[in-house]
Amino acid sequence: MDNVLTHRVGGPFIFVLVLLIMSQSIFSWATPFMDIIDMIFIEFGAFIGSSLPNGMLNNLLVDGVIAGLGGVVIFLPQIIFLFLFIYFLEGTGYMARAAFVMDGFMTMVGLHGRSVVPLMSGFACAVPGIMATRTIENWRDRLITIMILPFMACSARLPVYAVMIAAFVPNKQFMGFLTLQGVVFFGLYLFGIVMAIGSAAVMKRIFPMGKPTPFLMELPSYKLPNIRLIVIQSLERGKIFVSEAGKIIVAISIILWFLASYPIYEPTVSDRATTDANEQQLSDQMISTLQLNQSYAGTFGQLIEPVIEPLGFDWKIGIGLLTSFAAREVMVGTLNIIYSIEETDQQLGLIDRLKSEIDPNTGLPKYTLATTLSLMIFFAIAMQCMSTLAIVKRETNSWKWPLVMFGYMTILAYFSSWLTYEFANAFLLG
Amino acid sequence: MSLSDAVVQQKYEVKQIQGEELVRIMEMGLTPGSICRVIRRAPMGYPMEIKIRGYLLSLRKKEADMIEVIPV
Amino acid sequence: MSKTNLAIQKDLLRQPSTITLVGNPNTGKSTIFNALTGLRQKIANYPGITVERKMGSTIINGVLHKVIDLPGAYSLNHKKADERITYETLIGSYDYEEKPDLLLLVLDASNLERNLFLASQVMDLQIPILMVLTMSDIADERGIIIKPEQLSSAWRVPVISVNARSKNCDTQIKEALIEKGVAVPKPFQWNPTTPLRKAVERLDKEWLSKHTQLPKRARPIEALRLIAEGGLEDSFYQYSEGGKAKKLIESLQNFLEAAGENPTAAEVVQRYRFISDISEGSVSKEHSNELT
Numbered sequence: 001m002d003n004v005l006t007h008r009v010g011g012p013f014i015f016v017l018v019l020l021i022m023s024q025s026i027f028s029w030a031t032p033f034m035d036i037i038d039m040i041f042i043e044f045g046a047f048i049g050s051s052l053p054n055g056m057l058n059n060l061l062v063d064g065v066i067a068g069l070g071g072v073v074i075f076l077p078q079i080i081f082l083f084l085f086i087y088f089l090e091g092t093g094y095m096a097r098a099a100f101v102m103d104g105f106m107t108m109v110g111l112h113g114r115s116v117v118p119l120m121s122g123f124a125c126a127v128p129g130i131m132a133t134r135t136i137e138n139w140r141d142r143l144i145t146i147m148i149l150p151f152m153a154c155s156a157r158l159p160v161y162a163v164m165i166a167a168f169v170p171n172k173q174f175m176g177f178l179t180l181q182g183v184v185f186f187g188l189y190l191f192g193i194v195m196a197i198g199s200a201a202v203m204k205r206i207f208p209m210g211k212p213t214p215f216l217m218e219l220p221s222y223k224l225p226n227i228r229l230i231v232i233q234s235l236e237r238g239k240i241f242v243s244e245a246g247k248i249i250v251a252i253s254i255i256l257w258f259l260a261s262y263p264i265y266e267p268t269v270s271d272r273a274t275t276d277a278n279e280q281q282l283s284d285q286m287i288s289t290l291q292l293n294q295s296y297a298g299t300f301g302q303l304i305e306p307v308i309e310p311l312g313f314d315w316k317i318g319i320g321l322l323t324s325f326a327a328r329e330v331m332v333g334t335l336n337i338i339y340s341i342e343e344t345d346q347q348l349g350l351i352d353r354l355k356s357e358i359d360p361n362t363g364l365p366k367y368t369l370a371t372t373l374s375l376m377i378f379f380a381i382a383m384q385c386m387s388t389l390a391i392v393k394r395e396t397n398s399w400k401w402p403l404v405m406f407g408y409m410t411i412l413a414y415f416s417s418w419l420t421y422e423f424a425n426a427f428l429l430g
Numbered sequence: 431m432s433l434s435d436a437v438v439q440q441k442y443e444v445k446q447i448q449g450e451e452l453v454r455i456m457e458m459g460l461t462p463g464s465i466c467r468v469i470r471r472a473p474m475g476y477p478m479e480i481k482i483r484g485y486l487l488s489l490r491k492k493e494a495d496m497i498e499v500i501p502v
Numbered sequence: 503m504s505k506t507n508l509a510i511q512k513d514l515l516r517q518p519s520t521i522t523l524v525g526n527p528n529t530g531k532s533t534i535f536n537a538l539t540g541l542r543q544k545i546a547n548y549p550g551i552t553v554e555r556k557m558g559s560t561i562i563n564g565v566l567h568k569v570i571d572l573p574g575a576y577s578l579n580h581k582k583a584d585e586r587i588t589y590e591t592l593i594g595s596y597d598y599e600e601k602p603d604l605l606l607l608v609l610d611a612s613n614l615e616r617n618l619f620l621a622s623q624v625m626d627l628q629i630p631i632l633m634v635l636t637m638s639d640i641a642d643e644r645g646i647i648i649k650p651e652q653l654s655s656a657w658r659v660p661v662i663s664v665n666a667r668s669k670n671c672d673t674q675i676k677e678a679l680i681e682k683g684v685a686v687p688k689p690f691q692w693n694p695t696t697p698l699r700k701a702v703e704r705l706d707k708e709w710l711s712k713h714t715q716l717p718k719r720a721r722p723i724e725a726l727r728l729i730a731e732g733g734l735e736d737s738f739y740q741y742s743e744g745g746k747a748k749k750l751i752e753s754l755q756n757f758l759e760a761a762g763e764n765p766t767a768a769e770v771v772q773r774y775r776f777i778s779d780i781s782e783g784s785v786s787k788e789h790s791n792e793l794t
Binding site: 002006008009011012096100101103104105107108113213214215216217218219220221 | 451458470471472473475476477486488489490
Binding site for chain 3: 447452453454456457458459461462463464483484485
């Protein structure tokens, strides 16, 4: 068996195949469950929302607590499916072979053969990926893998990339058979990987070595895995996530809800007067826009505008950066609210709206390709995900590492975006 | 010779181990006098897989360099 | 210390006790833990470190016992965080873990020599033990026949062989705990050479017993480590008079070298030598079936 699975050429090939099957199955199995969970929480929120009298408690429960719980439970399908795979491969004895085959490649970039599976899982979502680093025995290798894992372009970045690319990257042919939009999309994935490798190389030098422990990895004999054990262990991982990371996620959700909902906006007569009765929906839309803009989150956006201006961002994006900390895909929803996009066909509406936004000072379109590229680079790098920070806290058992992660990724994102913006302005416009 | 120069499918006797953390290597069964066989090498040459005391163990170059062997 | 062949204890499980699982990685230890505890288990981090603590409970003869699954280890070397937990729990000096009342020492029968290395170290700690052999089926396939009775008489502890994958694995272990009981192993069964034994005794008597908090049964193991590696600075204990200890250790190392032994290798080599000698009686390889 080992002659095939750890063959010098065939081994890596088989491993890539296993990874592909794994990612594809997790994706296709987890998605329906995630949709169901999403629906249940939305319905439950709507039910609570309509059965309780309007007011602060109602909002807190629906938009704070239930939305926060939903944000926790939504991760369960991916976590459980990934661990079913990992425990299965571990149980058969294959995992050590995969590490054996990949170790040579991974040590070149300063990592461990066992880093591959967690890093690949990071393309779906960093949270299960970080939980999967538990298979890396050496603490330093494990820590570096955790610290670079959020650079893998996770699925939550997709909607943001999609909106931005559709709005601002011209749909031109590239090198004959590719489209420019497709190339930018691929470039963002590649960029994440390059950042990960670069950061790993730097961390390898910075992090204290301690005494090096020799690399002595046992290749256990192949055996049939115990299915009952695999199921129990995978469910246990899900339980750990909910009970330990879940608390932090719900708490931050409530804080974010508070920042976006307070102080409460009181619509004035003139606001109402500007829209007539048959545009009542638009009026509600306007109210939520005004609510967000003058909330603490809105104030925060305006407050940080001078700081993010060199990146080509305005205060509206500033608000989005704060709210998308709940989860990256929230950015799209926030921009929808900020720009008062109607519920129907939000994505198209937002794309058109962004395109037509005019800078009052210059009279030129406000969102240029430079701003878009800068924002996408920011999203590719910045630690815009509280769930990741919560699981890093759990897995490293300390607040130190999530804070270091947040700090270094934000700084890195800031300077990369700034460089991107300057470059793009110099070469694409000037 | 060192284990890192060993040839696949050959059997070797461990003569001695030198360097840091050598106790760890011995604890895995690679004691002076023990017999090991090189099974294969990974795609990039390392790690290498050996059979020692009836089980399979993989080591990187750094560890293999520490182990002095003679062919059996 | 009983002078009989097996110092069997059977009444230990009449009252609630802590059953601790210890063994190499990949031995089926987790499978046994899960079989014993089922869904009555809890996983959390040990305080301040990233090692997970696996704790559960099981009922034997109507008495509820705690079950602890220690991190898998290849030896009692304790430089890494997970190894330190295993070591400190076994010697009973780790504040965040239950002191073991009895051990289930789990061994992979298809990989017995290396598994017995850790086992021989653990047995030096004199905690009541039931040895649990797993994966005898894989050993059989390779033509390695292990006779639990012979292993039992070689190491003077009760031994059972279980199929960790079978449904009644927990029942097999519970029945063995009731019927075969557990035994406190004799320390230093691996016949350390006379110079090594002398060196350990001297380090224990002249320094460890006077200047450390180590329990008596843990001191020989610590002495062996210090003689092999020096490494006072790696130690987790507040040694007083470290300078004096350093001199003593160096003089003991010189003493061993003068006696023709390599102080670094002496313990490991002798343990493995004893294990392969004893294995010839309890293990028979019917045909050499080399795995590749």
